[in-house]
Amino acid sequence: MMRNALIKRQRVIQKIRQFFEQQKVLEVQTLTLLNTPTSDVYIDSISSTVNVDIGMQNTQYLHASPELGMKELLAQGSGDIYQICQVFRDNEYGEHNSNEFTLLEYYRLGFDIYQLMDDMVSLLQVLGIKDEVQRFSYAQVFSQYADIDILNADIDSLKIIAEKLGLTADFAWIEGLQMLLFVHLIEPKLKELPLCFIYDYPKSQSALAKVEGQVAHRFELYLDGVEVANGYDELQTKSEYEQVFMHETAKREQLGKFIPPVDVSFLSKLDNSLPQCAGVAIGINRLLTQIS
């Protein structure tokens, strides 16, 4: 039985590699051990102190995602790239989360999120996931399943909705309430859909995605109600990344979390901006549970 699971995993990884080879997307490997932890507000890096015995003590961080390493390559002209690697995150547990898991991350030059979603459908089909594809914008899904105008609702009106549902309204930022209501009201409905993309998130959840008007060009893929992938129309310029890092660091500070130093090494590589591209990270462990 155990060997069958290993054979399945190998078959899936092989198919992923073939898919990208056919599309001339290059496999890369970036560093796992980094000088700077992630600045992501809700992702904590795992640290390790190295070189103690040789008097060169230094704290290193296991990468929580290969994102920045791959973006350095993109900025230097790598073209389309993908990577399959183990990533590490502290303070994660539960049925769908753990401290170490496998990510497939890939970037396509010139793609927007809609093209990337189409590309992912092709990849999923190659892997044997051929369910009907549903696509909802974040606003649509809230309107359809919860009758909430999520893009125009302010923090106070969302607090009232949360309280009426008997849930906590104790959130400092609007995105916390948006996510609470998504987890409570929307995700259970998505369990009825085998394959569903949610796209165009509120700009309060932009992360490293481009913002246009009220929305950030991001998407997530849900298979049977479990989030499997997270994709962006990627920010391109150094100043945009600088701004996001500062914003995230300030939030970490407000939450009393560890404050990471600014990743100056990454920013220095962005003197040449990233080419316009869309990228996505796919949880391979979660994906494998969906493949028979």
Added chain:
Amino acid sequence: MANYSTNQFKNGLKLMLDGNPCSIVNNEIVKPGKGQVFNRVKFKDLITGKTLIKTFKSGESLENADVMELDLQYLYNDSSAWNFMDPDSFEQYAIDGTAMSDTKGYLVEQDMCTVTLWNDNPISVIPPNHVILEVFDTDPGLKGDTTGTGGKPATMNTGVVVQVPLFVSIGDKIKVDTRTNEYTGRV
């Protein structure tokens, strides 16, 4: 009273929710790709029996519900209450009201029941999975029907109505599954 934080949540934990004691049926940890951790928790209300779902952000806590389960023997009904006894301590419990509403039709003297106490008050009584009841009233069966196809309602000596095969008649003792209210055989 102890509080339990979301990271201590597990199935079967009894907690207070909106003033009622509830038991965790399912605890799903959800972490949006770019967000904080939530627990989407399915509870069973131990008083009403209803299930409900609540979502908590990581770090929220709920008060422990002082709930205890006892295996008690049913003794007799004295018109004001149903009387049970702990066979180890011989302590007696008189139970009535809503705690009995789903159970009274399956109570047979001497049977062991699972009684749930909240703050020392009985809130539910679960009878054994199978009980033997006597048919108090049913229409006469069709002569010669022994195959058990078809069926008819029969009122038991406890008042509960069970669908039985046509050959079952008044005075018969039958075995009933208390979870589904189904006839499982003649004794």
